[in-house]
Every structure is written in C-alpha cells, then in structure tokens.
Amino acid sequence: MSACILRASVDMGLPSLEEVASHAAAQAEVMRNLVRESLSKEWRDRQVCDAEGLDALVALTVAHLNLLEEPRGGGDLSPHEETSAACFKLARNLCVEQPNVQEYWWSSGLVARLTQRVVADVALADERGAAWSEAVPGFLLNVVAGNVELRARAVEAWFPATLAAACALCWRRPELAFMLVQTLVASEDLSTTTASAMPLAWRLVETEDGHCVVFILLSLLFRGGVGIERNREQVGPKAWEWASIFLHGLFMGGGFKSAYSGLREMTVGRLHGFW
Numbered sequence: 474m475s476a477c478i479l480r481a482s483v484d485m486g487l488p489s490l491e492e493v494a495s496h497a498a499a500q501a502e503v504m505r506n507l508v509r510e511s512l513s514k515e516w517r518d519r520q521v522c523d524a525e526g527l528d529a530l531v532a533l534t535v536a537h538l539n540l541l542e543e544p545r546g547g548g549d550l551s552p553h554e555e556t557s558a559a560c561f562k563l564a565r566n567l568c569v570e571q572p573n574v575q576e577y578w579w580s581s582g583l584v585a586r587l588t589q590r591v592v593a594d595v596a597l598a599d600e601r602g603a604a605w606s607e608a609v610p611g612f613l614l615n616v617v618a619g620n621v622e623l624r625a626r627a628v629e630a631w632f633p634a635t636l637a638a639a640c641a642l643c644w645r646r647p648e649l650a651f652m653l654v655q656t657l658v659a660s661e662d663l664s665t666t667t668a669s670a671m672p673l674a675w676r677l678v679e680t681e682d683g684h685c686v687v688f689i690l691l692s693l694l695f696r697g698g699v700g701i702e703r704n705r706e707q708v709g710p711k712a713w714e715w716a717s718i719f720l721h722g723l724f725m726g727g728g729f730k731s732a733y734s735g736l737r738e739m740t741v742g743r744l745h746g747f748w
Contacts, residue, residue, distance in 0.1 A: 485526035493536040497552035500537075504559030511566040521571050531581045534560035538586060544599035554601055558608035561587065565608070568615040575616050575623055584616055588635045595638050595748065606642040610649040613639055614656050624657055628673045631657075633682035637747070640689050647693035647708050651715035654690065658722065678728035684735035685747040690719070691736075 486507060488500040510516050520526055537557040544551070564583070568575050578584050591609060594601065613631075617623045631639070636654070643650035658674045677683035694708055694716055723729045 485520050485523055485529065487526070487529050487533055490529070490532055490536060493533070493553075494540065497537070497540070497556055500533075501552050501556040501559055504556055504563060508559055508562045508566065511563055514569075517567055517569065517571075521567060521574050527567075527574070527577055528581075530560065530564060531578075531583050534564070534583060535586055538590060541590070543597055544601050554605050558602075558604040561608040561612040565612040565615045568618070572620050572623075575618075575620055578616050579623065579626070584613075585630075587612065588631065588639075591638045591642070592634050595641070601642075603645055606645055607649065610639050610643055610653050614649070614653045618656055624659070625672075628657055628676075632673060632676055633686055633747075637686050637689055640686065640693070644693055644696060647690075647712035648715045650690055650693055651712065651719050654686075655715065655719050655722070658719075674722075674726065674728060678723060678732040678735070681735065681739075681743065682747065684732065684739055685744060687732055688736055688739060688744065690716070 486503075488496070488503045493500065511520070534557060537553045537560065540553045541557065542551045542553065544554075564578060568578070587609065600606070613627075617627045636657075639653060640650035643653075654673070654677075658672070658677075677687055694712060696707055720729070723732055
C-alpha cells in the first residue's frame with residue numbers, strides 16, 4: 474500500500490457510526506451526496522490519502538450490511554439497504570485509477586463481506602431494490618478493473634456462485650453483468666488457455682458451472698420473451714452492445730462451440746442443482 478494511503482489527512486464527511494441504527498434514512502441522503510461529490514477527481518484524490526476515512530467507510534458500510542433486512546416488497550426499501558448501496562457506490566468511485574484503494578477494499582474484508590451477502594441473498598423471497606442491484610456489480614467490477622492480480626484473485630474467489638449471483642442481480646441493467654464478466658476475462662486468450670491455468674474464460678466455455686453462468690447472462694437479455702426486437706426495447710442498446718462484445722470474444726477465442734454445445738445439453742435439473 475502506498476505511503477499516501479497510510480497517511481491520514483482530511484475528514485471524508487461520513488455519517489456517525491453511532492447513529493447507524495437510529496438515523497439510517499438520513500445517513501442514506503448524506504452518502505448519496507458524497508457519491509455525487511466523488512465524481513470529482515480532485516475530491517477523490519484527497520480522500521484516497523485519508524487512511525482514517527477509508528477505515529471509517531468500511532466500518533460504516535459493514536454496520537449497515539449487518540442491519541440489512543429482507544426486502545419488504547412493494548417498493549418499500551430498507552434505509553439500511555439504500556445506505557449500503559450508496560456506501561458501495563462511493564467505494565466504487567474511489568477505485569478509479571487507484572490500485573492501492575482496490576487492494577484496500579480486499580484486505581479490509583469489505584469485498585468478502587459483500588460477496589457473502591450477495592450469495593446469501595439468492596435465497597430471498599423478494600428482490601432488493603434498484604440502487605442495491607446497480608451498486609453491487611458496479612463495485613465488484615471496479616474493485617478489479619485494470620488490476621491483473623486482483624482479477625485472478627476474484628476469479629478464484631467468485632466462480633461460480635458469487636459471479637452467478639452478482640450477474641442475476643443485473644436484470645434491470647443487464648449490461649452491468651456483461652461488463653463484470655468482460656472485465657474478469659480481459660486479456661485472457663482461449664486459444665492458448667489450458668485446463669491447468671483455469672482462467673475464467675476457460676471455465677465459462679468448458680465446465681458445467683460455466684455453462685450455467687453463461688445461461689444466466691443470456692437469460693438477462695430475454696426478459697420480454699423470445700422475440701429479438703421486443704427484447705432490444707426491453708433491455709436497451711447498452712446491454713446488447715456489451716453482450717456482443719462478450720460473445721465476440723468467445724467466438725474469436727475458439728470457445729463459442731463448446732459454450733453452445735454445453736447450453737444445448739443443459740437440463741432444468743442441472744440449473745436447479747447449480748443454485
């Protein structure tokens with residue numbers, strides 16, 4: 474970790490940890506304002522030099538995660554869910570051009586705490602809200618983006634259950650799922666990949682678990698039915714653009730045939746067993 478991260482500097486302006494339980498809704502608004510401020514590179518550059526601020530953000534995020542309730546349905550969102558989502562959006566933005574911050578989120582245990590929650594949420598009767606389902610894959614994507622070492626660590630830690638659960642969250646914005654997977658397979662070359670190396674691209678096209686993940690990805694594009702034109706309208710052009718990038722990579726790398734064969738042979742029982 475750089476000397477910059479180890480040096481405490483300015484206060485990030487985070488809400489009080491002592492008021493997590495009693496003022497969650499107010500804290501959500503404070504965090505949303507900080508997310509907007511974090512769009513400024515100058516603001517971010519100040520915060521990544523604040524070791525105490527980064528520690529405080531981890532503590533605040535974990536505190537709200539610990540108080541997450543099951544979704545209530547009917548659009549009534551938990552303030553802890555909203556605040557957690559805003560915390561992860563802020564942490565996501567702080568990753569930009571900052572590999573030391575990316576590593577910090579891993580070493581602090583924040584990434585592990587989130588992925589545990591994402592996998593556990595698969596069993597929920599209702600879905601979490603839009604803010605959460607956008608913040609989670611966005612954070613996971615940015616916590617490995619441009620970092621070869623962390624990408625490799627993520628593949629080992631997230632495949633297949635965490636990756637599948639994170640992708641399934643993206644039904645409102647399928648492009649986030651394809652962006653996440655594309656980020657994880659970046660720079661991999663299927664034409665030279667061996668089973669012993671087991672990078673993500675090989676696993677996706679050659680293993681049953683990988684075929685299930687690919688099935689989940691493709692299913693995100695067809696929530697409006699099987700008609701291509703109707704689904705283009707339903708999911709939007711960005712989703713189809715990122716899906717095209719991902720599938721083109723499989724085709725050019727020689728893995729399309731294996732993936733297609735695996736999907737054709739997949740059974741309902743296999744999908745149920747995967748979850």
